[in-house]
Amino acid sequence: MELLVLSDTRIYGDAVGRLLSVAPNDPWRVRVAHSIADAVIQMVAAAPDILLLDVRVDGAVHGLDVLRRGWPRAYILAIGVDPLVHQPLVQRAGVDEVLPPAAPASELLRLVAMRRGANAAGFAHAAAGRAASRADTLSLRELEVSRLLARGLSNKDIARHLGIELPTVKNHVHNLLRKLDVRTRLQAALLLKGSQAP
Secondary structure, eight states: OEEEEEOSSHHHHHHHHHHHHTOTTOOOEEEEESSHHHHHHHHHHHOOSEEEEETTSTTHHHHHHHHHHHOTTOEEEEESOOTTTTHHHHHHHTOSEEEOTTOOHHHHHHHHHHTTTOOOTTHHHHHHHHHHHHHTTOOHHHHHHHHHHHTTOOHHHHHHHHTOOHHHHHHHHHHHHHHHTOSSHHHHHHHHHHHTOO
């Protein structure tokens, strides 16, 4: 099973990843990401079963919305949660479990071990299925724009590539966001990349 640790403190993230990779009887393949962007890339590539999220990572709490939409069944464990600062935010963002900064390593191992039997493979398939069904409502031009958007092109680059005006591209992107039921280009790109995965 795949597990992704997201922490921008490299020593901390690597140490947690190492702890989990050598834990007895837990066959986890552990990856470490050091930013939200890196986490999105790795989740698209590997569809981890569990995400251990260090809430102190810049933009982590707000980035949860993107991750939750892409992998609605993923088990997200927020670590380093200060009850006075982070708890209300992470609860609204829909994490599954929280660990305060003072929690011992044994508690982290216990929570991860509880997920051992849960086969959550197919998170990426779930995202791909939703994106594919929503993509059925797109026009041919919107489909062209969506493919370029999924490749990370800017509106200006899309306009140049398709030979259309920039305001026209902006209209297509606006329609894409509405039809895919997402709020940002990053969310759209995440779903669209999942739908294009083999």
